[in-house]
Amino acid sequence: MIKIENLHVEVDGKAILKGINLTINAGEVHAIMGPNGSGKSTLSNVIAGRNGYTVTQGSxxxxxxxxxxxxxxERAWAxxxxxFQYPVEIPGVNNTYLLxxxxxxxxxxxxxxxxxxxxxxxxxQEKARLVELDPAFLSRSVNVGFSGGEKKRNEIFQMAVLEPKLALLDETDSGLDIDALRIVAGGINKLRNPERAIVMITHYQRLLDYITPDFVHVLANGEILTSGDAKLAHKLEKEGYDWLLEKDTAA
Amino acid sequence: MLTNNAPQQLTGIALPSLQDEDWKYTSLSPLVAALGAAWWQQRAGTPVATPSELTLDSIRINAATASCDRALPDGVTLRPWRESDHGLFDLPPAPPLPYSAKLARALADGGICLCIADGVELEQPILITHPEATGSSARLHGIHIGAGTNATLIDHFHGVATGAGVGTSLCQIRLQANAALDHYRIQQNSASHFHLGRIEIGQHRDSRYRLFAAELGSALSRLDLVTTLLEQGAECTLNGLMVLAGRQHADHHLHINHAAPHCRSRVHYRTVADDRARVVFNGAVRVAKGANGTDSAQTNANLLLSKRAQVDTKPELEIYNDDVKCAHGATVGQLDAEQLFYLQSRGIAKAEARQLLTIAFAEALLDTVAIPELRKVIEQAIMAKLPHGA
Known part of the structure; x- marks a missing residue:
């Protein structure tokens, strides 16, 4: 579905991604983990087409x-x-109208x-039930007056409505209490299907307790240090990222 | 009809220059360029018969002919303006008249006097249409709202481009005790028109004046609005929405006089400027010595859609009393890049996303339009002005 080759990205002249290679096929769930500042959000932003990122190499x-x-x-249409990690509030634009x-x-x-x-x-209304979103939210301005958890739920609700082929979930788990996390994860699981690929960006194992990924990649310092299956996430949970980062420096 | 002896009367009225503080950001030289140095001598043509696009259910008065489309309801009278009417509407102290008033009085070639008696409840709004004409035309209007009367008035300035024209108008309004007037002023003149308007309001005890001004048309348009809260409990709300594109220029100078205690004033203006448009907003509030318990607030938010659009906004507070609450705030900004990207990422094309966010910006003011058909017309007019491919 998507093939990323030797991707180098700069922000304000500073190299953030330094040669990413990643292939994602339909039906797969990938988790991209890594410490803060490793370039995880940059990767999802570049795929979605946000301004301010310069691709210097790769495709x-x-x-x-x-x-x-x-x-x-055009990417959305495709x-x-x-x-979004930080869903945007848009006063005056109605949630339903947007969708x-x-x-x-x-x-x-x-x-x-x-x-x-x-x-x-x-x-x-059917899709709203999927993430237990109060239908009253549908007629409100986009994300205005929503709590942090409601905003994240709204993102997954939008995903359900827009039925993407490739969904990038940028730290959808952050800022959620355990109940909200369970609801959001439940929604995502229901949206898993053989035609759809899902990429979860997170630095916690927490979300992966509910959604088992097919692949886990560790991104640090702009590179994918290692990839594996769900077991890798458990190892990271226990041992942190340090063993990987040390290995990287040693190499 | 009044006699038009403008050339003589205008001899002491020089065009305001940019040195004049009130006209610092608005030059009338484009008007002179379009109509000639003796522009006031350009005889007004007959207004092109373009019916006002406002089809809403209303009592319809044509300001150019001082005529009404139906028998007026009980308690409402309409007649052409007479010179002596100034005596009814002028507020003390006597002038030196500001430029816009002098101009309108000197040039006046017609106008209406509309009186609504005490205690009248009108079911329909009154729509006054002001069809534009080429050349120079000027009108004086008087609106008298009787004690305890509730009325809605819509002034619609409109036309199609047939040649350069300038319309000058002075509208004097008197609200008696406990009267309420919802005043919509929709300026949709053609791009070859110049509009110089002035509104003077006198508000008696517990009266309520609410303005919604939509500034959409004309090459250059200026409004001076002066309201004087004469007696306690009077209240005014001045809302304005200006949406300009091309090389349009609009300038609103508001002046609120708190002359009595316990009066309240609110100003909320929003402007959208695209291309090389220019917006001027000046919100002056004067609180007199005896005006205890004055409550006044104004906000002005400006959205610039292009790098070459320009806005000059200024609050002006003159306060001679300690017991007052006066708040003001102004912002100038651009469309939010994050919001734009969010909409695009949901599949909304950039040009449409820009429109959506611009309308959303205007929404806070559109929400104050209580007549749904009118709101729709204004909203559509705004949509039509916004860029479609950016």
Missing amino acids: IRYFDQDLLEMKPE GIFLA KAGVNARRRQQGLEELDAMDFMQMV
Whole structure:
């Protein structure tokens, strides 16, 4: 689905990613772990198309297209979704309106008819139940007056509505209490399917107690130091990142 | 009709220069360039018959002809403005008149006097249409709202571009005790039009004046609004939404006189400026010596959609009393890059996302428009002005 090769990225002239290689196929769940400042969020932001990141080397192919040539909205239409680490508050823009505009823009791109208001509302209410989001939130401004946990739940709700092929979840677990984490993780698990790839960016094992990844990658200092399966995450939980970082310096 | 002996009367009225503090940011030279040095002598053409786009259910008055489309309800009278009407509306102290008032009086070639008697409840709003004309036209209007009367008034300035024109107007409003006026002023003149407006309001005890000004049209548009809270308990709310593009220039100078104790004033202006548009906002509040318990607040938020758009905003507080609450705040900003990216990442194209965020910015003021059809017209007019491909 997506193939990242030798990706080098700079922010304000500073090298953040230094040669990332990563291939993700449909149906897979990947966890990208690593200490703060290792470049995890940069990777997801570059894939989603956020401004301010300069790719100096390497490539990202997505369904055999040059992803880096695409605008953020084109990436969304092609099925990429980013759950924000810090969901943005947008006073005056209604939650439902945002989703309806997003869904219909994508349908137009695909040559499909726009959903009518009734069908859309029904679909949205169904998806809201998935993350136990109070339907009252649907008619409110995007993220305005939401608690930290509600914002994260709203991100997963949006994911459910937009039905991405590739979902990037940037620290969706941070700032959640245990109940909220359980609900969010439950929602994500229900959205797992053979056509969809999910990338979870986190520095805690916590989320992975609920969602078992197929692959775990450790990103530090702009490079993937090691990759493995779910067992790697348990090892990191017990031993921290130090053993990896030391190995890196020794090498 | 008043006689138009403008050239003589105008001999002592020099055009305001940029040295004049009130006209520091607004030059009338584009007006002179478009209509000529003796612009006031350009005879006004007949307004092109473009019906006001506002189709809402209302009592419709044409300001150019001082006529109404139906029999007026009981308690409402309408007639052409007369010179002696100034006696009814002028507030002490006697002038030196500011430029905009002098201009309107010197040039006046018509206008209306609308009186609503005491204790009238109107079911419909009154819509006064001001169709634009080429050349120079000037109107004096008087609106009298009787004690305990509730009314909604919509002034619609509108037209299509047929040639350069300048419209000058002075509207004097008197609100008697416990009267309430919701005043919508929608300026949608064509891009070849210049608009110089002035509103003077006198508010008696416990009266309530609420303005919603939508500033959308004209090459250059200026509004001077002066309201005097004459007796205690009077209240004014001045809301304004300006959306400008191209090389449009709009300037609102508000002046609130707290002349009596326990009065309240609120100002909330939002402006959106794109391309090379320029916005001037000046919010002056004067609190007189005896005006104890004055409560006044103003906010002005400005959104610049282009690097070349410009805004000058200034609060002006003149307070001669200790027992007052006066707050003010102004902001100037651009569209938020994070919000923009968030919308794009949800599949909303950039141009549409910019529109959405701009409307969202205007929403706080659109929410104060109590007539749904009117809100819709304003919202659509704003949408039409916003860039479609950025």
